[in-house]
Amino acid sequence: MKIKDYAVLVSVIMIVIMMVIPFPPLLLDFLIMMNISLALTIILVAMNTREALQFSIFPSLLLLTTLFRLGLNVSTTRSILTNKTGGQVIETFGSFVVGGSVVIGLLVFLILVIIQFIVITKGSERVAEVAARFTLDAMPGKQMSIDADLNAGMISDRDAKERRQKIEREADFYGAMDGASKFVKGDAIAGIVITLINIIGGLIIGMVVHGMPVGDAATTFTLLSIGDGLVSQIPALLISTATGIVVTRAASDGNLGSDITAQIFAYPKLLYVVGAVIGLLGVATPINPLLTFPIAGLLVYAGWTMQKNLNIAEEAETAAGDEEVEEMKKPESVTSLLQVDPIEFEFGYGLIPLADQKQGGDLLDRVIMIRRQIALEFGIVVPVIRIRDNIQLEPNEYVIKIKGNRVAGGEVLLDQYLAMSSGLEDDSISGIETVEPAFGLPALWVTEEMKDRAELSGYTIVDPPSVVSTHLTEVIKRHAHELLSRQEVKHLLDNVRESSPAVLEELIPNILTIGDVQKVLMRLLKEKVSIRSLDMILESLADNGVRTKDTDVLAEYVRQSLSRQITSQIAVPGEAVKVLTAGARLEKRFAESVQQSDQGSYLALDPETSQTIYQEVLQQVSRLQQSGIQPILLTSPAIRMYLRQFLERYMPELTILSYSELEPEVEVQSVGVINLP
Incomplete structure (x- = not known):
C-alpha cells in the first residue's frame, strides 16, 4: 500500500477516536479549520469538473466528510459541556461573527439550516433520484448504440469496451449518489438536534455542575453552541451545494464557471x-x-x-x-470513393427490422458472434461487415458482397419460418416453396400456425434471422481466402512474433516474403483448412521454403504438417472414413500431364480426357450424396494439388485429401474408385 492509502485509513481511525477520546481545544481548532478547508476544496473541485464521472469518488467522499463532521460535533460538544470552551474558532464564530448576540446567532444559524435543509438538500436529493432512474433506463439504448457503431465500423473494439465501461460507471455513480444524498439530509437534521442538545444541556450543566447563574449559563453555552453549529453548518452547506452541482452537472467541454459565463x-x-x-x-x-x-x-x-x-x-x-463554398466549387476530391468495403450486407426496406434493435432485431449481435466464430474456426479476423439498407432491392431481398461484388443473396419472409425436410415429405405441410440459401436445400416458408405441425412431422424449423446469419457465415467461410490481404497477414504475423519470434526471424524475409506467406494461407483457406495454428504453418514453411519457392507446393507441405487437424475435420471417433480413391490409371495420366514452366508446374490434359474424368467424378460424388455420405476423394500426394486445381472450378466443395494428410490410426473405407477406362 502507498502512503496515500495509509493516510485515508489513519483519517478514518482518527474519526472513530475523536468520538471516544477528549481532544484539547487547540487540536479541535485545527480539525475545524481542516473541515472548512476540505469543504471548500470539494465545492471547487465540483465546479471545475466537466462531467460527473471526473469526480466519481464523490459518494464515498460525502460519507467520509459527513462522518468526520459528526465526529467533530461530538468532540466539540464534549469540550463545551466539560470545559466551557470549544476552542478559539468556535468562540470567534459565537461572538465575532454574530456580534456576541444570542438572538442574532440563533437567527443566522436557523437561516443557514433552512437554506441547507429545505432548499439545497431537498433539491439535490430529488435530482439524484431522477438522475439515477433515468441513467438506468437509458442503459439498454446506449449499449445498443455502441453495438451499432461497432458493427458499422465507426468505432474499434477498444473504443466500444471503453464506452461500455463508462456507461456502467455512470449507472454505478448515479445509483450511489441517490443513496449518498440521504447523508446530506441526515446531516442537516443532526446539526439542528446537536445544537439544541448543546443549548439545553449547557444550561443545565452550567447551573448544576459549574454553579453559574442562569443568565451567565444561558449566554455562555448558547453562544458556544451557536458557534459550534455555525462552524459545522457552513462546511455542511458547502458540501450540500457541491452535491447539487455534481448531480445536476451535464457533460460539457468546460467547467461550471466557463459554462455559466458562456451561456448567461x-x-x-x-x-x-x-x-x-x-x-x-x-x-x-x-x-x-x-x-x-x-x-x-x-x-x-x-x-x-x-x-x-x-x-x-x-x-x-x-x-x-465563404472559403468553404469556394473550396466546394473546386474539382471534387473522389479519393474517398475509391475505398471498397471488404464485406457488405445490403437488404430491402422490408428486412429493416432484422437490424433495428428497437424492433427486436438482433442481426448486429449475430454479426459479432459470426466474426468470433470465424476467428475461432479459421484463425482469421473478419473485417468489419458493413450493414445497410438498399431501396433498389426488393423489400424482402438481401445481398452479400465481397469487395464490392455480389457473391450471394436471397429472400426472407420475416413473418414466416423456413422448414427443411429430413427426407420424408409430408403433403399436409403447406407453404411457399423455396431453396435454403446457405446449402441449396429444398425448403418451405411456413406460417406460425403451420410451424408446430411441421416440427412434429420431422421438419427442421429455422427463424428468418438464423437463415440470414447462417447464409452470411457460409459465404464468409467460402470466400475467407479473398478477405486475407497482405496487411491482414502482417497483423497475424505480428501477433505470432510475440510468442514465436525465432521462426519469423528465420522465415521473413530470408526465405519467403509476406506475399508468399499470404498465397500459402489463401490456398489453405480456399480449401477450408484453418490457419489458426499459424506458428506450426510458419515452421513448415521455414523447413521447406529453402527447397522450393512454389507457393502451391509449399501449401501441400503445410497440409501434410497439419494432418492431425485435417483428419479431425473429417473423421468421427469410432467410425471409418468413407472415401473415393483415385485409380492407378488416373494417377498415372495426371502425373504424365504435369508440365513445368518458369511460373511453376501446371496440368495439361486434352479436352476429351478432362471431360471423361469430370463425368466419372460427378457420377461417383452424386452417388455418395444420394446415400447421405459426405464425398471425400483420396489420392496420392504427388497429384493431389493438380487434381484439386482440375476440379475446384466445377466442384469447389469437394474435399480432396492425400494419403499423407490422414493420421495413421484413422480407419479408411473405400466406397468407390475413380479411374480412366
Missing part, C-alpha cells in the same frame, strides 16, 4: 435592457443613483464589449463559410 452572457443585447432597468431604479425610486448608475454603466459596457466580440466571431465564421 451569450446574448449581449439583453445586458442593455438590464442596465437600463437598474439605471431607472436610481431615477424613479429613492435608491441612491450613486449605487445604481455605476452598476448600470458596467452592464452596458459589458454588453457593448461582448457584442463587439460576437460580431468579430460572426465575421470570421462568415469568412470561413
Whole structure:
C-alpha cells in the first residue's frame, strides 16, 4: 500500500477516536479549520469538473466528510459541556461573527439550516433520484448504440469496451449518489438536534455542575453552541451545494464557471435592457443613483464589449463559410470513393427490422458472434461487415458482397419460418416453396400456425434471422481466402512474433516474403483448412521454403504438417472414413500431364480426357450424396494439388485429401474408385 492509502485509513481511525477520546481545544481548532478547508476544496473541485464521472469518488467522499463532521460535533460538544470552551474558532464564530448576540446567532444559524435543509438538500436529493432512474433506463439504448457503431465500423473494439465501461460507471455513480444524498439530509437534521442538545444541556450543566447563574449559563453555552453549529453548518452547506452541482452537472467541454459565463452572457443585447432597468431604479425610486448608475454603466459596457466580440466571431465564421463554398466549387476530391468495403450486407426496406434493435432485431449481435466464430474456426479476423439498407432491392431481398461484388443473396419472409425436410415429405405441410440459401436445400416458408405441425412431422424449423446469419457465415467461410490481404497477414504475423519470434526471424524475409506467406494461407483457406495454428504453418514453411519457392507446393507441405487437424475435420471417433480413391490409371495420366514452366508446374490434359474424368467424378460424388455420405476423394500426394486445381472450378466443395494428410490410426473405407477406362 502507498502512503496515500495509509493516510485515508489513519483519517478514518482518527474519526472513530475523536468520538471516544477528549481532544484539547487547540487540536479541535485545527480539525475545524481542516473541515472548512476540505469543504471548500470539494465545492471547487465540483465546479471545475466537466462531467460527473471526473469526480466519481464523490459518494464515498460525502460519507467520509459527513462522518468526520459528526465526529467533530461530538468532540466539540464534549469540550463545551466539560470545559466551557470549544476552542478559539468556535468562540470567534459565537461572538465575532454574530456580534456576541444570542438572538442574532440563533437567527443566522436557523437561516443557514433552512437554506441547507429545505432548499439545497431537498433539491439535490430529488435530482439524484431522477438522475439515477433515468441513467438506468437509458442503459439498454446506449449499449445498443455502441453495438451499432461497432458493427458499422465507426468505432474499434477498444473504443466500444471503453464506452461500455463508462456507461456502467455512470449507472454505478448515479445509483450511489441517490443513496449518498440521504447523508446530506441526515446531516442537516443532526446539526439542528446537536445544537439544541448543546443549548439545553449547557444550561443545565452550567447551573448544576459549574454553579453559574442562569443568565451567565444561558449566554455562555448558547453562544458556544451557536458557534459550534455555525462552524459545522457552513462546511455542511458547502458540501450540500457541491452535491447539487455534481448531480445536476451535464457533460460539457468546460467547467461550471466557463459554462455559466458562456451561456448567461451569450446574448449581449439583453445586458442593455438590464442596465437600463437598474439605471431607472436610481431615477424613479429613492435608491441612491450613486449605487445604481455605476452598476448600470458596467452592464452596458459589458454588453457593448461582448457584442463587439460576437460580431468579430460572426465575421470570421462568415469568412470561413465563404472559403468553404469556394473550396466546394473546386474539382471534387473522389479519393474517398475509391475505398471498397471488404464485406457488405445490403437488404430491402422490408428486412429493416432484422437490424433495428428497437424492433427486436438482433442481426448486429449475430454479426459479432459470426466474426468470433470465424476467428475461432479459421484463425482469421473478419473485417468489419458493413450493414445497410438498399431501396433498389426488393423489400424482402438481401445481398452479400465481397469487395464490392455480389457473391450471394436471397429472400426472407420475416413473418414466416423456413422448414427443411429430413427426407420424408409430408403433403399436409403447406407453404411457399423455396431453396435454403446457405446449402441449396429444398425448403418451405411456413406460417406460425403451420410451424408446430411441421416440427412434429420431422421438419427442421429455422427463424428468418438464423437463415440470414447462417447464409452470411457460409459465404464468409467460402470466400475467407479473398478477405486475407497482405496487411491482414502482417497483423497475424505480428501477433505470432510475440510468442514465436525465432521462426519469423528465420522465415521473413530470408526465405519467403509476406506475399508468399499470404498465397500459402489463401490456398489453405480456399480449401477450408484453418490457419489458426499459424506458428506450426510458419515452421513448415521455414523447413521447406529453402527447397522450393512454389507457393502451391509449399501449401501441400503445410497440409501434410497439419494432418492431425485435417483428419479431425473429417473423421468421427469410432467410425471409418468413407472415401473415393483415385485409380492407378488416373494417377498415372495426371502425373504424365504435369508440365513445368518458369511460373511453376501446371496440368495439361486434352479436352476429351478432362471431360471423361469430370463425368466419372460427378457420377461417383452424386452417388455418395444420394446415400447421405459426405464425398471425400483420396489420392496420392504427388497429384493431389493438380487434381484439386482440375476440379475446384466445377466442384469447389469437394474435399480432396492425400494419403499423407490422414493420421495413421484413422480407419479408411473405400466406397468407390475413380479411374480412366
